[in-house]
Amino acid sequence: MSLDRRSFLGLGAAALAGVAITPGLRLIELVQARSPEEAASALRRWGLLIDTARCTDCEVCVTACHTENGITGHGRPATDAQWIRKVTLSDKRTGHAQTLPLMCQHCEHPPCVDVCPTGASFKRADGIVLVDKHTCIGCRYCVMACPYGARSFIHETVTGQKPDVPRGKGTVESCTLCVHRIDRDGQPACVEACTTDGGKAMVFGDLNDGAGELHQRLRREPAIQLRADLALNTGVRYQGL
Amino acid sequence: MATRHYSEIDGRSSGFFALLALLAIMVAGGFGGAWYMEHNGHYVTGMSNRIVWGVPHVFAVFLIVAASGALNVASIASVFGRELYKPLARLSGVLSITLLAGGLAVLVLDLGRPERLIVAMTHYNFKSIFAWNIFLYTGFFAIVAAYLWVMLERRMNAYSKPLGLLAFLWRLILTTGTGSIFGFLVARESYDSALYAPLFIIMSFAFGLAIFILVLMAACGGARRPLGDAIVARLTTLLGQFVAVVMYFVLVYHLTNLYFTGRHDFERFILVDGGVYTALFWLGQVLIGGILPLALLFHPVWSRSRRAVAAASICVIVGGLAQIYVIIIGGQAYPLAIFPGKEVASRIFDGVIATYAPTLPEVALGVSGIALALVLTAVALKVLPLLPRSLADRDVAAVPPGNA
Numbered sequence: 001m002s003l004d005r006r007s008f009l010g011l012g013a014a015a016l017a018g019v020a021i022t023p024g025l026r027l028i029e030l031v032q033a034r035s036p037e038e039a040a041s042a043l044r045r046w047g048l049l050i051d052t053a054r055c056t057d058c059e060v061c062v063t064a065c066h067t068e069n070g071i072t073g074h075g076r077p078a079t080d081a082q083w084i085r086k087v088t089l090s091d092k093r094t095g096h097a098q099t100l101p102l103m104c105q106h107c108e109h110p111p112c113v114d115v116c117p118t119g120a121s122f123k124r125a126d127g128i129v130l131v132d133k134h135t136c137i138g139c140r141y142c143v144m145a146c147p148y149g150a151r152s153f154i155h156e157t158v159t160g161q162k163p164d165v166p167r168g169k170g171t172v173e174s175c176t177l178c179v180h181r182i183d184r185d186g187q188p189a190c191v192e193a194c195t196t197d198g199g200k201a202m203v204f205g206d207l208n209d210g211a212g213e214l215h216q217r218l219r220r221e222p223a224i225q226l227r228a229d230l231a232l233n234t235g236v237r238y239q240g241l
Numbered sequence: 242m243a244t245r246h247y248s249e250i251d252g253r254s255s256g257f258f259a260l261l262a263l264l265a266i267m268v269a270g271g272f273g274g275a276w277y278m279e280h281n282g283h284y285v286t287g288m289s290n291r292i293v294w295g296v297p298h299v300f301a302v303f304l305i306v307a308a309s310g311a312l313n314v315a316s317i318a319s320v321f322g323r324e325l326y327k328p329l330a331r332l333s334g335v336l337s338i339t340l341l342a343g344g345l346a347v348l349v350l351d352l353g354r355p356e357r358l359i360v361a362m363t364h365y366n367f368k369s370i371f372a373w374n375i376f377l378y379t380g381f382f383a384i385v386a387a388y389l390w391v392m393l394e395r396r397m398n399a400y401s402k403p404l405g406l407l408a409f410l411w412r413l414i415l416t417t418g419t420g421s422i423f424g425f426l427v428a429r430e431s432y433d434s435a436l437y438a439p440l441f442i443i444m445s446f447a448f449g450l451a452i453f454i455l456v457l458m459a460a461c462g463g464a465r466r467p468l469g470d471a472i473v474a475r476l477t478t479l480l481g482q483f484v485a486v487v488m489y490f491v492l493v494y495h496l497t498n499l500y501f502t503g504r505h506d507f508e509r510f511i512l513v514d515g516g517v518y519t520a521l522f523w524l525g526q527v528l529i530g531g532i533l534p535l536a537l538l539f540h541p542v543w544s545r546s547r548r549a550v551a552a553a554s555i556c557v558i559v560g561g562l563a564q565i566y567v568i569i570i571g572g573q574a575y576p577l578a579i580f581p582g583k584e585v586a587s588r589i590f591d592g593v594i595a596t597y598a599p600t601l602p603e604v605a606l607g608v609s610g611i612a613l614a615l616v617l618t619a620v621a622l623k624v625l626p627l628l629p630r631s632l633a634d635r636d637v638a639a640v641p642p643g644n645a
Contacts, residue, residue, distance in 0.1 A: 078289035078596075082589050089583040102579070102587070111428060117371035118364040135360050138353015140293035141371055147428030149577050149591065152290050153353060156282035169282050170353030226579055230427060241580075 040124040045108075045207040045235060046177055047127070048191065049214055049223060052100045052240035054201035059086055061101045061202065064193030068178060070162040079155035081167075083175045084190055089241075098241070101190065101202070104129055104150040104175035105226060106235035112142035112151065112174075121172075127207075127235050128177050136171040143172060147227045150174045177235075207235065245328055246630045250464040252623035257463065264616040271609020274602030275350035283353065286603040291595035292573045297351035299566050300607030303448065304344030304614060305378075305419055306441055307561075309412035310449020312337035312385065314476075315392075316412075319405025325475055325637060329457065330401075331627040334389040336453055336618055337412075338382060343614030345378060347606055370421045377415040384408050393625065416442045423568065430507045431572030436497070440490040444561065447483035451557035454480065456618060458551055460628055469634035470545075477550050481538035484557060488531045491564075503581075510575050510594070511567065518571035521563045530560010570597055 003011075065071070065084045073080035084103040090096065110129045112121045120136035123129050131142075143151045151174040158167045164180035167173060178188035186192075191204040205214030217223075223237040250257075278286055288295040314333035318326035349355050365372045388404040391397035420441030426432035454476050461468040495512070498504040509515075511522055537543050537553035544550065574595045579585070585592030622628060629636070 074284070076284060077589055078291065079284045082290070085587045085589050085591070087580075087585060087587045087591055089580055089585055092582055092584055102591075111426075113366075114368050115371060115425070116366055117369045117375065118360055119366040120364075135357075135364050136354070137357045137361050138355075139361075139371065140353070141369070141422075143290065143293045144573070145426055145428060147577060148579055149291070149589075153283065153288075153293055155284035155288075155290075170279070172353070227428070 040126040040128070042125040043208060045127040046182060047106065047205065047207040047214060047235035047237065048177075048188070049203040049205075049217055050100060050236065050238050051201045051203075052098050052238060054199040055098075055100050056199040056201075057099060058198050060193040060198045061190035062086060064189040065103075065175070065178075068162075068181075068189035069165045069176070070158075070160050070167070072158075072160055074156060076155075079153075081152035081154060081173060083150075083152070083173070100238065100241075102148060102150070102226075103190075103236070104146075104177070105148055105232070106175075106177060108233035108235070110232065111145040111147065111230075115141045115145040117141065124179075128179050128182070129174070130176055130179065131171065131173055133166050133168050133171050133173075138170040138172065140172060146174075147230060147232070245636075247331065247626035247628060248630055249624060249626055250460065250622045250628060252619075254463075257619070257623075260463075261616060261619060264612045264619070267605075267612035268609045268616060270605045271347070271607075271612065272350070274605035274609070275355070277602045278351070278606070279355060285600060287597050287599045288603070289595065289597070291590055292570060292597040294569055294573065295351075295597065296566075296570075296599040296603045296607045297347050297610075298569055299562060300610045301344045301348040301351070302419065302569065303562055303565050304340050304347070304610050306416060306445040306565075307448040307452050308337045308340035308344060308445075309381070309416045309419075310445030310447065311340055311453050312408060312412050313446055313449055314453055315388070316405060316409040319388075319401050320409045325472060328629040328632060328637060329453075329472070330405075331389065331392050331625075332457060332460070332622075333453060334385050334392065334408075335621045335625070335627055336456055336614075337449070338385050338389075339614045339617035339621065340449070340452065341378060341381060342617060343610040343612075346613055347610035350606055351603075370418055370425055374415075374418045374422070377411070377418050381408075381411055381415055384411050412445075413442060416445045423572070428577065429572060429575075430498075430504050430578060431511075431568075431575055434494065434497075436490065436494050440487075440494065443483060443486045443490055444564070447480065447487050447557055448561040450476065450480050450483060451554040451561070454554045455551060455558075456615075458547065460622055461632060464622075464628065466628060467631045467633035467636075469632055469637055471634045471637055472632055473547065473550060474545075477538050477544055477553075480550075480554065480557065481535060481544075484531060484534050484538070487564075488527075488535075491526070503578075507575055511571055515571065515574075515594070518567050518574065521571075522567050525563025526560050526567060528560075529556050530564055534560070 062084050069083060071081050071083055084101050087100055087102045089098045106127055106129050110123055113123050117139060118135045118137055120132045121142050122132060140153050143153055151172050153172050154167060154169050157169050161167055181188060187204040191202040194200060194202040203214050203217060205212040207215060209215050218237060221239060223239045224241055225234040225237060286295055312333055314326050315330035317323045318330045349358055361375060385408055388408045391400040391404055417438040420437035423432040424434055424437030495508060498508045511518055513519060534553040534556045537549045574597060576592050
């Protein structure tokens, strides 16, 4: 096939337009993301509500979390990372059984942040508790301090990391509340999976947003914090316990 | 006026070099273990997400606690003006530095990212007792080094009292900090007690003195320098008193927990049905670390035997390691009480006693801390005039007060 001058110019112009527009489309995506200044505001306090009455025997939240965050095990449950786990409870006297997901409770006063010598464990202004993988020295004092057993020490080399979720052998990690999704106006993978494939037991939202479902539910219905005696003011609340 | 003469040990015997070689092999073994752990990740140890601090921490905490206690002999001489202890002050100071170095080496090499030590030195969270400890440890090195210098340099001897006082206060704060690493852990029933600070201080007195007695006997024996009964008898009584006070604090700690209904299950775990932890508590901590040394040290006849005193010191060390094992590993093995009144189960061992079996690399790393402390002490004895030429009763008594 031969190309005449007119077609060549036409195709060339189209290709040029494509090259010019594509980064623009990428820019639209970036513009829609929050700028660094407003990335995390103390006006917001992200949290979860878990309704144990709706929580079924499934593990879709665990699977979704570990797929989203690239958490793969080595078949060694004692040392493999576990950001979220299903816990089964039975009352010691009556035998009443329940199941629920347990993860980082994103405390307002996190003991892990208090004890971290380098400040690698930190709380964002919007209440999400994270670990800075560049300054974590792997001392594991935060694992000792967490009342919920929510943290994992990375015991071996990690592979298949997700670009949004940096990880590293010799450091500590835990649930990030899918901070990379929240910063793009999404919700945590566990909540999404529970809503679509599970018992619709999890509600994500801004505890400070009076119009939001999370705030509304917590205003209308009773809910508790785990280890409320420690006065940590957790971001994750439970119903039906 | 009679003056006391210190000198370096000869350190040219084949026995001395054999000792150095043996210790060097142990240190190399520990470094090898640390390299293996760092290279593969901590899964090659017995540690897990439930037992995050294992045997290396047991040895590291033991050595750090013992380090501040080893300084006691110097403090008694400088701060409390007891003349009998003055000739021992230099060795006491050096031993406190070398034990701390051994303990910190183990602690750092057990980090997930030991190469990030520089991060720990440049990024601080001052609400963390760990961050405070970094200052307390480095400050301890600096203060004790200065204290040693004013003891070694005759012109500066006058400053040994104020510096000795500073070192004494610093070591009390340091051990308060070490104990508070556990005392400040609010979430765990095994910790969360202000008693950990004074308990660790008195543990440091006992462990540090036990190591000091053994090193003193070995150094005097190896260098063929007389060691009189007066000094040994005094150290014997002191060690017995420290051991008794450790047992008192342990008793108060457990009595308090036994009074709190919420902590009965934890006490049952440690005292009755905790398997290896119960065995280590009763046989290691109480029998070997407490009752046996008390019997040896206060017995009217046995306490006059050097062998019995040495055996008692070894018992205090073995019992001390058992005690710290029970505190650190037993405390973690007991499950977190997240859901009171409920039976809890999960894939990652919620609600059950965590298992822990130490592996060779981590044991090698832990033991190498002791070896490192001893090899540094041996070298220091060879290059610095730390040991008096005679500690015989007549020489110790003959020196007038103030002549250190």
